[in-house]
Amino acid sequence: MAQAAGIVNIRRDVDDKFYRYRMPILLTKVEGKGNGIKTVLPNIPDVARALSRPPIYPTKYFGSELGAQTMYDSKADRFIVNGAHQSERLRELLDGFIDKYVLCGSCKNPETDLIVTKDEMIVRDCKACGQRTNVDMRHRLSSYIVKNPPKKSKKEKKGNGDAAANGKNGDADASPGDDGEGSDDELTKRINAEAAELPAVHEKSGLGDDWSADTSPEAVKARTASIEGAFKSSLVIGGDDDDEEAEDTDSPYYHLKTWLLENREDEDITSVDLYKKAQQLGIDKKYKTMQTIGEYLFSEDNPPVVPESKMIKRWTPAIKKLIIAMKDSDKAEKSLLGGLERYVGLDRPDLIPQVPKILMAWYLDDWIQEETVTQWGTHVSKKYVDKETSKKVRLAAKPFLKWLEEADDDEEE
Ligand SMILES: [Zn+2]
Numbered sequence: 069m070a071q072a073a074g075i076v077n078i079r080r081d082v083d084d085k086f087y088r089y090r091m092p093i094l095l096t097k098v099e100g101k102g103n104g105i106k107t108v109l110p111n112i113p114d115v116a117r118a119l120s121r122p123p124i125y126p127t128k129y130f131g132s133e134l135g136a137q138t139m140y141d142s143k144a145d146r147f148i149v150n151g152a153h154q155s156e157r158l159r160e161l162l163d164g165f166i167d168k169y170v171l172c173g174s175c176k177n178p179e180t181d182l183i184v185t186k187d188e189m190i191v192r193d194c195k196a197c198g199q200r201t202n203v204d205m206r207h208r209l210s211s212y213i214v215k216n217p218p219k220k221s222k223k224e225k226k227g228n229g230d231a232a233a234n235g236k237n238g239d240a241d242a243s244p245g246d247d248g249e250g251s252d253d254e255l256t257k258r259i260n261a262e263a264a265e266l267p268a269v270h271e272k273s274g275l276g277d278d279w280s281a282d283t284s285p286e287a288v289k290a291r292t293a294s295i296e297g298a299f300k301s302s303l304v305i306g307g308d309d310d311d312e313e314a315e316d317t318d319s320p321y322y323h324l325k326t327w328l329l330e331n332r333e334d335e336d337i338t339s340v341d342l343y344k345k346a347q348q349l350g351i352d353k354k355y356k357t358m359q360t361i362g363e364y365l366f367s368e369d370n371p372p373v374v375p376e377s378k379m380i381k382r383w384t385p386a387i388k389k390l391i392i393a394m395k396d397s398d399k400a401e402k403s404l405l406g407g408l409e410r411y412v413g414l415d416r417p418d419l420i421p422q423v424p425k426i427l428m429a430w431y432l433d434d435w436i437q438e439e440t441v442t443q444w445g446t447h448v449s450k451k452y453v454d455k456e457t458s459k460k461v462r463l464a465a466k467p468f469l470k471w472l473e474e475a476d477d478d479e480e481e
Contacts, residue, residue, distance in 0.1 A: 075393075078119065078178045079171070080163055089178045091118035092392075094162050096155040106139075107158070109147040114397055115162070117437070119170050119178065122218060123147055125209065129165040130158055132208040169209070173201025184217040219476070320349040321360045328364040339386035346390060353394055355403040359452065361387070362407020363415075377429070384433045391435070401440040404430075406452035413457035423461060424468035431468075438472055445469040 078089040094115050097108045109127060116123035124140060127147045131138035137150040149158075170178050172194035179195040182203070190203040190213055203210055316322060327345050331337040342361075346352040365383060387404070394400040408426065412419045419426075430436050445465050448458045 078166060079176065080159075089118075091115050094155065094159050096153065096158055098152045105150075105152045107149045107151065107153045109149065109158075112147045113145070114392070117397070118392070119166065120180075121170060121182070124216070125169065125213065126162060126165045128212050129169070129207075129209045130161050133161050133164070165209075168204060168207065169213075172197060172199060174199040182213065182218050184214055188214050190214065320351045321356055323349055324351065324357065324360045325364050328361070332365060332367055339383050342383060343386040343389055346386075352390060355394060355396075355399050357390060358394075358400050358403040359407040359410070361390075362404040363410045364407075366411065380429050380433050384435070387433075387435050398437075398440050401436045402444055404435065405441065405444050409452045409458060409461050413453040413461055420460060420464045423464040424466075424471075427465055427468045428471075431472075441465075442469060442472060 074093055075090050076093045077084065077087040078091050079087070092111050092114045094109065095111045097110055098105065099108055100106050109123075109130075112123045112127060116126060119126075124147070127138050127140070127149065130136070130149050130153075134149065134151065134153060136153075139148040139150070140146070141148060166178065169182065170180060170192070172178075172180050172192055175194060175197040177194055177196035180192040181195070183191050183193050183200075185191060189205065190210055191200045192203060193200050203213075205211075324345065328342075331341070343352065346357050351357045361383075366379070391397045391400045391404075408423075408430075412423060412426075427436070427441060431438070431441065445462050446469075448455060448462060450458065452458070453461070
């Protein structure tokens with residue numbers, strides 16, 4: 069099967085390289101020995117994100133299919149299945165999970181929401197065909213889901229986005245999954261359509277290696293080495309370097325920056341151009357690319373403060389595609405946020421009060437995820453700007469972070 073290494077169709081039975089719904093291939097790593105042997109699922113958060121399901125669901129599903137205990141180590145953010153399990157076996161199980169808990173029972177499209185009904189049934193609500201199909205309630209995962217229903221997406225409350233960004237409490241809507249679908253639907257379609265125009269990952273030769281699903285120690289080591297090599301001198305990973313870096317005009321990031329400065333105002337330049345530029349510079353898998361984008365995507369007169377604006381949406385397909393293609397999307401998002409710190413902290417201090425709106429805009433368009441931005445917001449860092457500026461930016465972000473938190477509380481009631 070001609071697949072880009074590392075990325076597969078969500079439905080692996082569909083042998084179509086233009087199939088629109090893709091996910092990172094599930095990686096596994098066996099650790100320990102004897103009684104303590106266990107299988108770690110390093111990228112299940114990314115896989116689950118592609119499926120729009122909490123990562124704990126597929127993990128629990130594996131456990132119940134294999135009759136094995138599962139664990140979530142929240143400190144290290146690791147999902148674990150006890151025992152040694154072959155990756156191919158787990159991938160097959162994942163297919164089963166997808167079939168039962170993700171794909172629409174009617175049209176087999178993966179764009180569905182899971183809804184727990186009042187009488188404790190679970191339905192898959194399909195965005196593509198509008199059908200609601202029942203989930204098999206006999207499976208053990210189903211009872212787990214009833215007790216731990218998916219969090220309602222705060223994006224459904226986006227009508228209140230502006231108020232929330234200003235620190236006011238958005239109204240909580242009590243009917244999960246029922247509001248705001250029309251617009252969301254169209255948006256999703258449009259983004260997917262645009263994303264489909266982007267060159268597939270494997271079309272550029274040689275890129276496959278970075279994505280390799282090969283988890284052999286040698287392969288992992290090689291990948292780590294290449295990443296470390298690329299970043300050794302950069303601020304992204306070497307957090308303690310001073311930020312008085314001289315600008316290296318040979319660096320691909322410098323080229324990206326120049327390109328952004330020259331093209332960001334040009335209405336004819338699209339998301340596809342941005343993505344292709346990053347590819348052409350060979351940095352489409354590099355975290356620092358996100359930093360550069362965060363810092364230079366928006367021009368002087370056009371701060372990205374309006375959620376759902378054309379200016380934001382224009383870039384969304386490239387941003388999302390870049391993030392999902394990086395090894396650790398959490399890191400990619402943090403790098404993007406680092407770019408934001410530099411943008412408002414160094415270039416546009418007058419925009420600092422607007423940080424909640426910027427974050428809201430980015431969040432609503434899926435540039436950043438809740439966990440990432442929450443973590444970012446509570447950890448001052450010298451990685452991208454000096455400590456004072458870092459603090460200032462995070463302080464300014466408070467209303468947005470508070471809103472995220474309150475939206476969570478609403479769900480629990
Ligand atoms: Zn359907």
